[in-house]
Amino acid sequence: MKLTYEGKTKDVYELQDGLFLLKFKDDVTGENGVFDPGANTVGLTIDGAGRAGLSLTTFFYEKLNAAGIPTHFVSSSINDATMTVKPATVFGNGLEVICRFRAVGSFLKRFGAYVKEGQTLDSFVEVTIKDDDRLDPPISQDALEMLHILTEGEYAVLKTMTQEIAQFVKAELAKKGLELYDIKLEFGRDSQTNELILIDEISGGNMRAYKDGHCIEPLELEKLMMATIK
């Protein structure tokens, strides 16, 4: 099993059957020991964080696959903290697609002259490029196409898929009394079919969820979701 990529929160291994294995680590993005899904650095390490993130990811990806929304998920082993996935190529050096239901985080920082903190947003979608050195800048549809990161037509598909998936996650959280404020997804092109598919993970570290007006830490979110699911 060959290590092909070492990420901030996951390592990637190539399997012999053309599939890939993602090994979830116990590292969480943030700054100075405080969780922040928008951060580019590992802020803290929590025992069991990898397995908890994988449990929630497995829960969502199995449901999404069943609902006909294509993902790279094949199977997972919670004990090993590993997930087997189909190969996919990312757009450029990778994009993050964000769906926002309430104004917090970087959206509030940029557009605070026009929105109040926590104000409702209508499934607002925006894309950022993965570029730690340049602090993951937002990028417009026009720029994505001009720079050949997306082909024409792909933006509309990404936006629709993102809103569908975000609404799906929001509804699942709502069943447990949690409110999804925003979520960050990653997509790629299926290496076999070239179809756009959801890649990476959907765990507490990818979203801001609130309960009674307070943001829930990733591990707590995963516990709340998985405890009540069982």
Place this chain on the structure above:
Amino acid sequence: MKLTYEGKTKDVYELQDGLFLLKFKDDVTGENGVFDPGANTVGLTIDGAGRAGLSLTTFFYEKLNAAGIPTHFVSSSINDATMTVKPATVFGNGLEVICRFRAVGSFLKRFGAYVKEGQTLDSFVEVTIKDDDRLDPPISQDALEMLHILTEGEYAVLKTMTQEIAQFVKAELAKKGLELYDIKLEFGRDSQTNELILIDEISGGNMRAYKDGHCIEPLELEKLMMATIK
């Protein structure tokens, strides 16, 4: 004559006939004494800068009005460094609409992983909100509409007008052996007709123009343009 607004490079007075008077100052945006059209601060003061900017603005706005591209320009007095304009309301707290022909400035800073410095861009348009405290962040069409800064359909008009005006300015500069790299325009709604019109100015301070591979300072650009026009 009532002073209604004190800007970084212009003051605005209300006239008695419903028109407004813009008084061009000798201040130029930049940082630490160096011109930067993308800067939010007055970087330097140059004797005659106001009149030179007004001369070039008058040149372009008279031609644009004649070409049927609506602007707020009514008349100007170079000696007084004043321009008489029609009233217009800005979008939200004001937008800047940028058209880029080559990758420099903030575009290069954000997307340097995908473009080389000076690489040709295809009349790329992007919008930033005027917000000094938040460093004029770029904003997408979706966000402009969601935040009710633009109404549906206005973005397409702004984009087309921006490309037309930028191409027009680029062609005028090319006649003098200068190459337009990027330009920053402002638009508003005509207070009488609600039509989208070009407001503010088109001077050296609004654009990056190059000659023989070197960026030309605003005053030098205005001299080169006006000297050869006469």
